[in-house]
Amino acid sequence: MGNGHPVGAVVTTPEIAESFASTGVCYFNTYGGNPVSCAIANAVMRVIDEEKLQENALNVGKYLLEQCRSLRFEYEMVGDIRGTGLFVGxxxxxxxKARTPATKTAKAVVDRMKKVHKILVSSDGPDDNVIKLKPPMxxxxxxxxxxxYAIRECLSFMENQEKGQVNGGSESRATVPMPASVTGGLCNLANGALSEKRDQMIKSV
Structure with missing residues (x-):
């Protein structure tokens, strides 16, 4: 809500709010209604609305989930693929068949994503064998x-390693087709116009 700035809100119905007020209990919070925090939250929500980031999360998330599900047909080590919006496991x-957790492999993939591809993901689940992706909106x-591209390279590297086919050490890369959007350098989090717009909104706060 504050895009990193500490701010929160309680959202409820008028009926619930009125029932609380009718008890005569007075609630006070030292940091409640902080003007700076409220201005920041307002600016963040305005950006989410104007740049249609919820719609973006829905559309890109659908594309991401569909593409991730195709990994099951490429790699035997991939079990279930699940997610909603941009949150994918x-x-x-x-x-x-037995769904035996590959905990060590998951840890190795997380480490390789960070060291080789500079992408931060984590592992989660009861057996710590689910690669978790939670990108920004x-x-x-x-x-x-x-x-x-990065996750395919990591999974291919792990497969090759199991087969004893890795040459050149842990920094060498497995051969995986690279999408044009990656080779073309289009992987910026936002284009210049949106970044400039955010800068202006930050200054106005």
Whole structure:
């Protein structure tokens, strides 16, 4: 809500709010209604609305999830793929039928994504074998392609490593087709116009 700035709000119905007021209990918060925090939250919500970031999250998330689901046909180690919006989980297994968790592989993928591709993801789940992606709302289709290229490279590297086919050490890259959106350098979080617009809104706060 504050895009990093600490701010929160309670959203409820008029009926619930009125029932609380009728008790005669007076609630006070030292930081409630802070003008700077409110201005920041207002600016953030205005950007979300004007740049249609909720719609972007829905559309890009649908594309990302569809592309991630295709990984199951490419890699035996990929189990379930699940997600909503831009929040996606990729389960890694050693046996797809038994869904045996590939915890060590998941950790290795997280490390490789960071060291080789400079992309931060994490692993989660009861067995810590689900690669978790939670990008910002400005994440676009080119960013999704960049992630998909990176995760394919990591999974291919892990497969090659299991087969003893890795040459050149951990920094070498597995051969994976690179999308034009990645090779063309289109993977910016936002274009210049939107960045300039945000700068103006920040100054107005």
């Amino acid at each position: 990729i389960e890694l297994v050693t046996n797809r 400005v994440f676009n289709a080119a960013n999704a392609d960049q992630f998909l």
